[in-house]
Amino acid sequence: MKDAHFYDHVFEVARQVPAGRVTSYGAIARFLGVGNWSRKVGHAMGMLDGVKPPVPYQRVVNSQGLLTGGTDGIERRKELLAAEGVTVIGNKVQNFKEVFWDPSQELNY
Template identity: 65%
Template sequence: MKDENFFEHVWEVTRQIPKGRVTSYGAIAKVLGVGNLSRMVGHAMGECGKANPPVPYYRVVNSSGHLTGDPSSADKRQQLLEEEGIEVKNLKVQNFKKVFWDPVKELNYE
């Protein structure tokens, strides 16, 4: 994986998260072989508005299921998750372990 393509790789993994499921910044970093770069995954999410096709950025949460990132978009992210059947209370995904999608187990990503 080349550094200049990092955001594109993050977005590609994110596009594969099934509707009604979430994953974490760290899980995406891990499947990309850079487990210590979860913050960079967060930066990629912040830039995904430029991505085409669109990226379901709202399906990426922190490792405890909290909606993190830009506080001004938290309500919108919660709304989008709830529209997919994911329960969110106090900016935290409920039943996190049940709805967690692990890209390391689901993808053979290189």
């Protein structure tokens, strides 16, 4: 996917993650056919300023269920996830396997 609109594709997948669920950078990359681009997905998630419609960035975590990014960003993500019923202790999503949402299983694009 050497597409000028890669970020748009990432954002669209992230928008599909239901409230109360999380996915990973790698799961989005695999769904988009670029399984080794999880870092690029992470980079895209850091480029959301002004993106419309909004992207629920808090629902995208690393493959271990860890929230990544700056301290202020992590605290905000914890608050947003808690409001959706997702438990985060430290920087890790609890019951990660149960709340994990895999776009490859859930979306038919």
